[in-house]
Amino acid sequence: MEFFYQIDETNLFSPQVWFILSIFLFLVQHVHSFQFEELKKYIDSHQEEYVETLREWVAVESVSTDVQRRPDLERMMDMTAEKLRDMQGTVELLPDGTTIPLPKVVTAQFGSDPSKHTVCIYGHVDVQPASKEDGWATEPYNLTDINGNLYGRGASDNKAPVLAWIHTVEVYQKLNMELPVNVKFIIEGMEETGSNGLEAMVSAHKDSFFSDVDWIVISDCGWLSRRPALTYGTRGNCYFYAEVRRTRVQVEGPKEDLHSGVHGGTVVEPMTDLIGILGKYYTLISPSGEILIPGIEAAVAPMTDTERETYQSIEFNTEDYRRKIGVDRLMYSSKVDLLAHRWRQPTVSIHGIEGAFSDPGSKTVIPARVVAKFSIRQVPNMDPKEVEKQVKEHLEAAFAKRGTPNKLKVTMVIGAKPWLADPQQPLYEAGKAAVQRVFNVEPNLIREGGTIPIARTFQDVTGKPIIMLPIGGFDDGLHSQNEKMSRYNYIEGTKLFAAFLHEASQIKN
Numbered sequence: 001m002e003f004f005y006q007i008d009e010t011n012l013f014s015p016q017v018w019f020i021l022s023i024f025l026f027l028v029q030h031v032h033s034f035q036f037e038e039l040k041k042y043i044d045s046h047q048e049e050y051v052e053t054l055r056e057w058v059a060v061e062s063v064s065t066d067v068q069r070r071p072d073l074e075r076m077m078d079m080t081a082e083k084l085r086d087m088q089g090t091v092e093l094l095p096d097g098t099t100i101p102l103p104k105v106v107t108a109q110f111g112s113d114p115s116k117h118t119v120c121i122y123g124h125v126d127v128q129p130a131s132k133e134d135g136w137a138t139e140p141y142n143l144t145d146i147n148g149n150l151y152g153r154g155a156s157d158n159k160a161p162v163l164a165w166i167h168t169v170e171v172y173q174k175l176n177m178e179l180p181v182n183v184k185f186i187i188e189g190m191e192e193t194g195s196n197g198l199e200a201m202v203s204a205h206k207d208s209f210f211s212d213v214d215w216i217v218i219s220d221c222g223w224l225s226r227r228p229a230l231t232y233g234t235r236g237n238c239y240f241y242a243e244v245r246r247t248r249v250q251v252e253g254p255k256e257d258l259h260s261g262v263h264g265g266t267v268v269e270p271m272t273d274l275i276g277i278l279g280k281y282y283t284l285i286s287p288s289g290e291i292l293i294p295g296i297e298a299a300v301a302p303m304t305d306t307e308r309e310t311y312q313s314i315e316f317n318t319e320d321y322r323r324k325i326g327v328d329r330l331m332y333s334s335k336v337d338l339l340a341h342r343w344r345q346p347t348v349s350i351h352g353i354e355g356a357f358s359d360p361g362s363k364t365v366i367p368a369r370v371v372a373k374f375s376i377r378q379v380p381n382m383d384p385k386e387v388e389k390q391v392k393e394h395l396e397a398a399f400a401k402r403g404t405p406n407k408l409k410v411t412m413v414i415g416a417k418p419w420l421a422d423p424q425q426p427l428y429e430a431g432k433a434a435v436q437r438v439f440n441v442e443p444n445l446i447r448e449g450g451t452i453p454i455a456r457t458f459q460d461v462t463g464k465p466i467i468m469l470p471i472g473g474f475d476d477g478l479h480s481q482n483e484k485m486s487r488y489n490y491i492e493g494t495k496l497f498a499a500f501l502h503e504a505s506q507i508k509n
């Protein structure tokens with residue numbers, strides 16, 4: 001065979017032409033696989049370095065719910081920006097859209113080739129509070145490796161996934177491989193308090209930062225089981241403070257707690273009123289899970305047969321789940337009902353009472369002011385504004401019936417909407433292909449019971465499709481004691497992200 005083989009219509013069907021064509025197609029198909037092997041090798045050989053970076057990040061107590069910790073949170077945002085700057089990203093610290101002093105949002109850009117797609121990665125580096133006294137087996141801010149699990153507050157929610165995305169870009173750079181897509185980052189520090197200020201920031205930069213973004217990727221959730229997953233829905237969250245305080249005859253009058261022996265029996269106690277409106281006659285939710293605030297259940301989108309069939313086909317063992325969370329009995333016994341109540345039905349959770357005596361021992365006090373904190377997970381077609389009205393009316397009516405001289409004030413402090421995507425779009429095909437490449441299985445297509453407050457805003461304001469690509473394990477203990485991220489998920493997750501960038505680059509316009 002001549003080295004330069006002339007192809008014309010006379011020899012188009014000759015074996016030589018087919019031989020050359022098949023070699024060419026083989027190379028086109030496999031060139032990425034070859035590159036991917038290199039990416040995987042690099043990731044595997046740098047795993048200790050990645051764990052060290054996670055250790056440094058977990059050591060920062062970037063708790064957003066506690067204003068006392070704001071300097072730590074600012075430091076965490078600076079560390080994030082510095083890391084992205086070191087990688088030669090175009091980094092900007094953008095103010096949130098409000099006048100309240102909040103940590104700046106870190107944005108970064110890697111590549112601006114107009115011939116490539118642009119993927120925007122969202123994540124957060126703030127965490128929920130944690131202390132050893134809450135029952136942690138290890139120091140929560142000292143990343144501790146036990147049998148391949150990396151324990152530490154924020155390890156899974158959301159520091160390791162954010163780092164895994166950063167490492168992904170870094171790996172392509174270190175191997176001198178061109179990034180298959182342009183990558184943008186938007187990393188915030190207020191997610192755990194409802195992403196305060198971010199909505200205004202997104203609206204303000206809709207036509208600048210977001211204008212060339214094709215898709216938004218969020219990795220702030222977990223798998224349902226050991227099988228990797230793609231997430232196409234989250235619940236929202238309406239978070240309430242219900243404050244009951246003792247009235248004072250004069251504004252300057254006493255506002256202190258009272259001795260229950262000296263004054264008990266002579267005053268109507270704020271705590272009794274609060275418990276009375278939250279619990280008596282099942283005021284918020286019944287023991288069987290029915291929400292008793294008028295209007296809430298009626299707004300919930302009815303479950304379709306297709307949905308039911310989808311849930312039925314999902315790999316999920318209810319008994320494993322029950323054992324894992326350590327309860328004697330779950331509210332629902334069937335898989336479909338359980339998944340529905342985790343993902344697509346609302347629920348009420350009472351989180352705590354500020355001002356209540358909660359230390360060990362027995363203090364005989366009558367607190368002067370108590371604030372209940374509770375939230376309602378939102379699902380389609382609930383509207384947070386309506387929910388706010390329904391909750392206020394309901395609690396105020398229950399309180400009025402008590403005929404108490406105390407005062408009630410109900411405030412909604414978070415009003416995050418649910419998010420739902422169509423998993424039949426090409427973006428999810430790219431996600432499936434990436435999972436297949438790394439884990440060699442079909443991912444579970446799941447929804448998430450938790451809330452990513454900004455997800456719905458991204459969808460509504462920017463109009464860009466979103467995919468949630470989780471790498472967190474099903475048993476990571478988010479917000480709880482002993483939160484962890486397994487090394488396996490962290491490292492294989494980084495490979496998944498590297499594969500996803502390639503798959504996303506192949507999506508046809």
Ligand SMILES: CC(C)C[C@H](NC(=O)CN)C(=O)O
Nearest residue numbers: 157192193194220237450451
């Ligand atoms: C509005 C909540 C504070 C958001 C929080 N989000 C996450 O945990 C996501 N990692 C939630 O409680 O769902």
